Amino acid sequence: MTGGTTSERAGRGRLTAVTQWWRRAFSYDGDERDTLLVIGKSALAAGVAWVIAYDVLDARSPAFAPFSAVLIMQVTVYRSVVQSLRYVGAVVAGVLVQAALGFLAGPDLLTFVLVALIALAIGRWRVLGAQGPQVATAAFFAFSTYTASSGDAQRVFRLGEIVVLVLIGCAIGTAVNVLVAPPLRYRSAEYGIRSLARTLHDLLSDMYPVLAGGVPDQDTTEGWRARAARTGELIGQARSGLEESKESLQLNPRRLSRRYRGHPGFRGYEAVLGALERTLYQVAALTRGLDRSIEEDEACRPFLQRYAAFLEAACAVAEVLTTLDETTLLAQAKRLERLTGETEARRDEVIEETRRLSLALADPSAPYGILVTEATRLLEEFQYTCEVLLEVAPDEHRGPGEPER
Structure with missing residues (x-):
């Protein structure tokens, strides 16, 4: 049969669609090229953030930096800046909630539940927008870091490190979006x-x-x-x-x-x-x-x-x-x-x-x-x-x- 089986025809159809997608991406401005550009810029921002966090700062949780850099790589520069501010605010709020309750009540189950309740409630604040859930996420990571550290001085340092890594990641992500082919739509x-x-x-x-x-x-x-x-x-x-x-x-x-x-x-x-x-x-x-x-x-x-x-x-x-x-x-x-x-x-x-x-x-x-x-x-x-x-x-x-x- 010249047409081949159904699965073969479906496979050729998918291959054709993929080929056309790449042809459009390299031929003219459009959604396909924008997608490739965002992926490339996100990878660049993540790589730079990882080098700074892991090789330069020797951070204990270096993944916070590249995660933050990729998270705020938005379609427009304005949106990147706005989401960066909201994300940093959410992370700082989550870390502060955990720090306050952790130092007051200690790292036990009841403290974790209270941290979760307060962080989730703050996350509903409309000012934080789509970054609201990051309050609880940051609080949970902060609680894990807090319990794994020994001594108040080390705990304060580790919690501060989270905030610094997030700031570095957001700064790098925003800088890459501004300096490397900033999108004009x-x-x-x-x-x-x-x-x-x-x-x-x-x-x-x-x-x-x-x-x-x-x-x-x-x-x-x-x-x-x-x-x-x-x-x-x-x-x-x-x-x-x-x-x-x-x-x-x-x-x-x-x-x-x-x-x-x-x-x-x-x-x-x-x-x-x-x-x-x-x-x-x-x-x-x-x-x-x-x-x-x-x-x-x-x-x-x-x-x-x-x-x-x-x-x-x-x-x-x-x-x-x-x-x-x-x-x-x-x-x-x-x-x-x-x-x-x-x-x-x-x-x-x-x-x-x-x-x-x-x-x-x-x-x-x-x-x-x-x-x-x-x-x-x-x-x-x-x-x-x-x-x-x-x-x-x-x-x-x-x-x-x-x-x-």
Whole structure:
């Protein structure tokens, strides 16, 4: 058999997937390359922390340093700094709880239970965030270190050593994240916009050929409505990517480079994302309008054909947004401006057709008024998006003598 057994085909599929993953990682910026970068930086930070803790300080528990360095290696520099502060606070709290109760009550079972109760309660403090559980973890390790030490002086030294190792690990982890390719996540904002634009493009590209051919059946319009209604999760993901992109700038030295000083920032992306979100809601309203009864006769067919032409023009606008790229933002904005003008012309033809056919736009039982209204709203969002991108396009992307918009 040429295809091989099921297990062989599954094995080839996995091998292909792995090969494609590595090809993407080495070909362009993306999640795959970010993953490799985080792994490499974490290994570097852990190695440096281990050398300092084990070889230089000859610490009794050197693993605290590399563990801390890896733990706070976050996606963004800002998050690394914030989590480092919270983690150090959690460890210090846990060690202090154990030290206080240990020296007061001694290293017995009742003391351990009290340490656990207090440490777990402190770990619920909202200020510590995701590092809250580290209070109890640090307290337990501190208790183990305390019981294994002899004499108060040695116990104090060993407990202090834990805090010092954690500080060293956090400092090294943060330093590596800042100095070695600090992550800037402009692309996260672009990916979210592209994803929403692709959803809009795919929906419109399915709608306009059907409308050009006549009145869609109810199953078709219900399917369009369902697809438009399923965009809530995509919108949430896009907003999350935008917030991560903003966060990646904070405390990041790369934002001072010439390339990023000229970047438009995220004001434009945020405006485009908001416009796309509203556009998808309006497409959902448009599909509800189409779901209303349209009599199958020759009178409505010219209107639907004009409307299909409008949606085809809107689809071309959405296609530009599926390839939004900071490096070609001005050129894309200009293309968007031209396509938006064409979309406006198609919208005007829809309105003219309603007048020629004397369609009742004010009749609430007919869909024509709703469809014309949603077409106008879609056009307004595209015009707004175009204006925003023209305004925020970086100056170095403009041609010689080209004025700012």
